[in-house]
Amino acid sequence: MAGATVATNRREARRPRRIPARAPCLAVLLGGCSGMQSMLDPAGIAATRIADLFWVMLIGAAVIWCLVISLAVYASRLKKTPVSERTALRLIIGAGVVFPTVVLTALLVYGLRLMPELRTSDGDLTIAVTGEQFWWRVEYRLPDGRVVPSANELRMPAGATVEVVLGTADVIHSFWIPALAGKTDMIPGRTTRQMLKPERPGIYRGACAEFCGSSHSLMAMTAVVMEPEAFAAWIEREAADAVPSGNARGREVFMASGCSACHTVRGTEAAGRIGPDLTHLGGRESLGAGILPNQPDAIARFVAETDRIKPGARMPAFPMLPEDDLAALAAWLGGLE
Amino acid sequence: MLFRRETANLWTLITPPTVWAMHFMVAYVLAAVVCAKTGNTADLDSVRWIIAGATAVALGLIAAAAVQAHRHWGFGDDMPPHNEPTDEDRQHFLGFATLLICGVSAIGVIFVALPALFIADCR
Numbered sequence: 001m002a003g004a005t006v007a008t009n010r011r012e013a014r015r016p017r018r019i020p021a022r023a024p025c026l027a028v029l030l031g032g033c034s035g036m037q038s039m040l041d042p043a044g045i046a047a048t049r050i051a052d053l054f055w056v057m058l059i060g061a062a063v064i065w066c067l068v069i070s071l072a073v074y075a076s077r078l079k080k081t082p083v084s085e086r087t088a089l090r091l092i093i094g095a096g097v098v099f100p101t102v103v104l105t106a107l108l109v110y111g112l113r114l115m116p117e118l119r120t121s122d123g124d125l126t127i128a129v130t131g132e133q134f135w136w137r138v139e140y141r142l143p144d145g146r147v148v149p150s151a152n153e154l155r156m157p158a159g160a161t162v163e164v165v166l167g168t169a170d171v172i173h174s175f176w177i178p179a180l181a182g183k184t185d186m187i188p189g190r191t192t193r194q195m196l197k198p199e200r201p202g203i204y205r206g207a208c209a210e211f212c213g214s215s216h217s218l219m220a221m222t223a224v225v226m227e228p229e230a231f232a233a234w235i236e237r238e239a240a241d242a243v244p245s246g247n248a249r250g251r252e253v254f255m256a257s258g259c260s261a262c263h264t265v266r267g268t269e270a271a272g273r274i275g276p277d278l279t280h281l282g283g284r285e286s287l288g289a290g291i292l293p294n295q296p297d298a299i300a301r302f303v304a305e306t307d308r309i310k311p312g313a314r315m316p317a318f319p320m321l322p323e324d325d326l327a328a329l330a331a332w333l334g335g336l337e
Numbered sequence: 338m339l340f341r342r343e344t345a346n347l348w349t350l351i352t353p354p355t356v357w358a359m360h361f362m363v364a365y366v367l368a369a370v371v372c373a374k375t376g377n378t379a380d381l382d383s384v385r386w387i388i389a390g391a392t393a394v395a396l397g398l399i400a401a402a403a404v405q406a407h408r409h410w411g412f413g414d415d416m417p418p419h420n421e422p423t424d425e426d427r428q429h430f431l432g433f434a435t436l437l438i439c440g441v442s443a444i445g446v447i448f449v450a451l452p453a454l455f456i457a458d459c460r
Contacts, residue, residue, distance in 0.1 A: 097440075101444055104448075105447075105448075105451075108448060108451055109451065109455075112451060112452055112454075112455040112456065113455055115455065115456055116455065116456060116457065119460040121377075121378060121460065193377070193460070
């Protein structure tokens, strides 16, 4: 009796320590279910369908797994006498042939029925995205025929149907914004398409989902879903030329250092097409294709240490720039909103 | 000939999967060629009807192979395993194996044809 009490006390004494140990694990696991880059927290119709499919398959797989394990335990531990040959044959045909065929047919039909809905045409807005090592060239093709160049950020109005026309300038990339839709490969020599129907305004994160080189994991993007009125105002600002921030020294450094050979800043003489368009760099949510916060010190770091921040990128680093010039350049670029 | 044979052999055994492979080729090559030539929003109605016809033909051939295999198996009078070194057991083994392959091939043909039922264009 005394021994039992001691044992119970020990168990109780141990219990409080166990719960806090499990809590962080659970928090980490559940933390993956939400957030700006989670397919389990969908913000668009395609992603919602994919998340539904995921839950159906997960729950179905869990149920089948439990059935199979229960049957195995029953057969190996509980059932002492062998079943008749007739029962065994029925089990093999029923559970081994008919059941998987029916389940696979149901899943195939379910999956096939989703596809036409996810691939409608006639978008309200067309955005062309070209994958390049290791960034995204973006062009808004507006209904009135205007083309607005941008980079590394996708903005779209909530509730609209957006056709994303995908291409690549070099190797195979894959366009994936998990919260909005599935992934679509960008294949050299081919044009692929993805339809986005964002529903919930917010800031989401996309990533290249096909290994494309040494900085593949540093090729991300920001997708901003805006209220339609806010988007209409934003696209007008984005289509306009850059508004100089008055930091004349920064502009001088930009032009004198050769940045304009690769980058465009509309409204200035910089018209390079090799690198990302920087016309409204300061207005973007992130820097360097979704890897740095958009702040002047991060811009300065990116310019001075490109090869360390983004190994394999075509842009050379500019560590030779004097600190004052670098700060002026970063301030000027950050001011281009 | 592969059909109306008195005895089973390896050719009768591989007939059903060959029908499945041919059906697969017709469905995929036809859809790929039409989509490549006419573009993304091309209507696939005629292709879908051809695939429906090819599916009916393929399932008919597989059914004929299954009837024949059932006969070669001895109409199910003799249950497996057919592992005796006799001509009769060899026939029954080939017949039974062909019958199972007919089942898999029929499922394969239906799975290959299902996309044509739901997807109406090349997108």
